């Protein structure tokens with residue numbers, strides 16, 4: 001019997017477990033470990049503060065998505081011992097041996113890393129929407145908020161779904177219009193980036209949309225601390241921004257178990273080959289999804305393309321063939337922009353998001369980097385696709401590798 005061990009039963013781990021369960025024969029035992037019973041549809045957290053989704057829209061039992069025949073163990077991972085090809089679990093110190101290991105423990109928000117965030121104003125005037133608890137608490141506040149200055153602050157990059165803060169800003173603009181208080185709300189976006197987004201073309205398009213919506217962008221703001229009494233976010237260069245309501249996107253980090261295992265970088269993300277996901281140190285360890293230190297977005301769409309590319313490659317590898325550099329960093333994300341509209345971006349390691357049309361047989365085309373109602377419906381359909389197709393590793397009519405079809409070269 002060969003043992004494949006997957007750590008983390010989130011988006012990436014669950015997809016890989018489903019795909020490999022179908023592809024591997026009965027000589028293989030697949031085990032997947034997670035610390036929580038509940039699977040969260042994290043993209044849905046964005047809609048909770050604005051009353052568009054509730055808690056029940058974004059949670060389901062994890063077990064429902066793990067195929068019979070794959071062993072699911074619920075326990076935190078304590079440490080990986082790569083020299084011994086084994087993992088120690090926190091529950092009872094149980095040891096799990098593996099022949100191959102897939103690390104898919106994701107990224108977590110770490111408000112504890114920024115002084116002032118987690119003090120007495122946390123969940124009062126300081127909120128987040130990257131956790132379910134945070135999104136639910138923020139929804140409560142926004143229902144009765146009478147206006148003032150709302151600052152959305154990204155502490156540092158990389159963050160999961162780098163467009164989510166922009167979506168939050170644009171949905172907030174729409175929500176306050178709906179509530180009839182938009183003229184009483186000042187919306188500011190404080191980002192460490194030189195523009196609204198990481199890539200120049202998208203940054204220009206998105207920056208213009210924010211401007212049209214009356215959202216002020218403060219760039220190159222390197223957050224050092226928050227003064228919860230003075231209600232100020234303060235940067236390393238002592239520049240500060242006052243707020244009435246702070247919506248923080250805290251530092252994102254990989255799991256502490258990665259650090260304890262000596263497998264992470266300074267943010268606990270696992271360095272791996274960017275085309276094959278193989279660790280440069282251990283030839284039987286791979287990292288996928290947000291846990292991997294890769295120069296592409298940390299996003300569910302990336303986890304999906306990555307898990308497809310990985311599965312085919314893994315099947316070659318265990319047959320003694322070399323890994324092919326098949327993953328091109330492909331990412332695509334719908335960007336909800338309020339008033340029933342959205343945008344779409346599609347890019348990879350080499351090609352930044354470009355305007356144009358994204359062809360999708362039977363449904364598309366979707367407009368790239370331009371607002372449309374179609375893109376909004378694409379985003380809304382995504383939740384159904386996530387629970388019913390994506391997690392189960394079903395084939396989707398989306399090419400794993402990015403194509404230039406429909407894109408206008410800038």
Ligand SMILES: Cc1cc2nc3c(=O)[nH]c(=O)nc-3n(C[C@H](O)[C@H](O)[C@H](O)COP(=O)(O)OP(=O)(O)OC[C@H]3O[C@@H](n4cnc5c(N)ncnc54)[C@H](O)[C@@H]3O)c2cc1C
Pocket residue numbers: 007008009010011012013033034035036041042043044045046075076077078104105106107129130131160161164255257288289290291298299300301302303332333334
């Ligand atoms: C607000 C928000 C909006 C988003 N919007 C989008 C979007 O529109 N489109 C998109 O593509 N992506 C979006 N994302 C990102 C997407 O949700 C993630 O990129 C995706 O879930 C990553 O999958 P993953 O498997 O790598 O990590 P996760 O799905 O987070 O799974 C990691 C799993 O590992 C487990 N784990 C971690 N440490 C341990 C441990 N020590 N022991 C045991 N288990 C452990 C966790 O419990 C978790 O279940 C959004 C994310 C957020 C927060």
